[in-house]
Every structure is written in structure tokens, then in C-alpha cells.
Amino acid sequence: DVKVTQSSRYLVKRTGEKVFLECVQDMDHENMFWYRQDPGLGLRLIYFSYDVKMKEKGDIPEGYSVSREKKERFSLILESASTNQTSMYLCASSWRAGANVLTFGAGSRLTVL
Amino acid sequence: AQSVTQPDIHITVSEGASLELRCNYSYGATPYLFWYVQSPGQGLQLLLKYFSGDTLVQGIKGFEAEFKRSQSSFNLRKPSVHWSDAAEYFCAVGAAYGNKLVFGAGTILRVKS
Numbered sequence: 580d581v582k583v584t585q586s587s588r589y590l591v592k593r594t595g596e597k598v599f600l601e602c603v604q605d606m607d608h609e610n611m612f613w614y615r616q617d618p619g620l621g622l623r624l625i626y627f628s629y630d631v632k633m634k635e636k637g638d639i640p641e642g643y644s645v646s647r648e649k650k651e652r653f654s655l656i657l658e659s660a661s662t663n664q665t666s667m668y669l670c671a672s673s674w675r676a677g678a679n680v681l682t683f684g685a686g687s688r689l690t691v692l
Numbered sequence: 693a694q695s696v697t698q699p700d701i702h703i704t705v706s707e708g709a710s711l712e713l714r715c716n717y718s719y720g721a722t723p724y725l726f727w728y729v730q731s732p733g734q735g736l737q738l739l740l741k742y743f744s745g746d747t748l749v750q751g752i753k754g755f756e757a758e759f760k761r762s763q764s765s766f767n768l769r770k771p772s773v774h775w776s777d778a779a780e781y782f783c784a785v786g787a788a789y790g791n792k793l794v795f796g797a798g799t800i801l802r803v804k805s
Contacts, residue, residue, distance in 0.1 A: 621698075622782065671735075683735030
């Protein structure tokens with residue numbers, strides 16, 4: 580089975596800090612995604628990447644950036660964390676020909692104080 | 693614009709009772725539809741998907757869903773709910789191959805014994 584690992588399950592940061600959320604997948608998937616999950620809003624796509632060093636904005640990219648230097652790793656960066664970025668962040672991956680079937684990590688719950 | 697509506701935020705059913713979770717979508721092209729489940733503290737897991745063909749699709753854990761084009765619906769059903777089905781369920785719509793799924797806000801299922 581594909582495994583998507585998010586290194587930090589819970590983080591507490593202060594306003595203005597730079598935050599890195601790391602995601603690693605172990606099945607050579609081409610596509611990787613970062614979603615934000617908030618109650619009542621479902622999942623919203625922040626960024627995705629379909630190849631190394633390639634990225635595209637999703638629906639809510641403001642305040643975020645991403646990095647994909649290696650195929651298996653996709654990082655989400657909050658340059659200057661704000662309280663409205665307190666949320667659950669979900670990483671996912673898929674095979675390019677895998678018909679939008681996403682494999683998700685367990686999530687990283689970020690609290691910004 | 694693409695959208696997914698899950699009208700029920702919370703549903704409570706008794707163990708052994710039948711279940712139906714509603715999903716309505718708006719999509720400009722042929723929709724490809726998905727149901728994902730999120731157990732507490734976990735990432736999302738694919739339950740089932742519909743791309744074409746038979747409008748009644750079977751998934752894991754005894755779930756099924758029926759695509760009704762005329763009603764723009766893709767409701768999820770299970771004949772007999774188990775306590776372990778308590779989770780949050782997400783409906784999603786997108787292209788068959790591509791990089792973007794639109795998720796509904798989710799329905800939280802509670803199972804009472």
C-alpha cells in the first residue's frame with residue numbers, strides 16, 4: 580500500500596513564525612497535493628505538484644508556498660504564520676494515471692497563537 | 693463552477709440500521725464522483741468511485757453509491773451500519789484524470805448502540 584507520511588501530527592507556532600510542513604510518499608507517485616481542512620468547509624486545495632520542481636496553485640494559495648525538490652517529498656511553507664492559518668493540513672498523492680484516486684496522510688494539525 | 697453539496701452536517705443512526713448520506717454536485721462536464729471516509733485522527737480513505745457504466749457502484753466496507761444524472765446526485769448507502777462506521781464522510785467530484793477534486797463539506801456520522 581502507498582504510504583503518505585506527514586512528519587508532524589501536531590504543531591503549535593506563534594504569529595509571524597515560518598512554518599514547514601513535510602510530506603513524504605513511498606510509491607513513486609507523480610502527483611502530490613496539499614489540502615486544508617476546516618469544519619464545515621471540507622477540503623480546499625492549496626497547491627499541487629505534478630512533477631519535481633513543478634507546482635500549481637489551488638483554490639486558496641495565499642499565504643502559502645510549496646517546494647518539491649525530490650519526487651517523494653512535498654513541503655508546505657507558511658512564510659509568516661497567522662492565526663487564520665490554524666487548521667488541519669492534509670497531504671495527498673496520486674499516480675498520474677491513477678484517475679484522481681488520492682492517498683492521504685494522517686494530517687498535521689497546526690495551531691497558530 | 694464545480695461544487696459539491698452535502699446537505700447533512702451530522703447524521704445519527706442506530707447500529708444495525710440502514711444509512712443514506714446525500715451528495716449533490718454541479719459539474720460542467722461528465723462528472724467523476726468519489727466518496728472518501730475519514731476516521732478520527734486519520735487521513736481520508738477512498739470508499740468508492742464512479743467513472744462510467746453501471747450507475748450503482750460497490751465500495752469497501754459494504755458501502756455502495758448510486759449515480760443519478762437527472763438529479764445530479766451520488767448518494768452513499770449501507771444496509772446495516774456498524775459502530776466502526778462512525779466517521780466523517782466526504783463526497784468529491786472531478787475529472788477522471790487530472791489534478792483537482794472538489795470536496796463537499798462532509799457529513800459526520802454518529803452510530804448509537
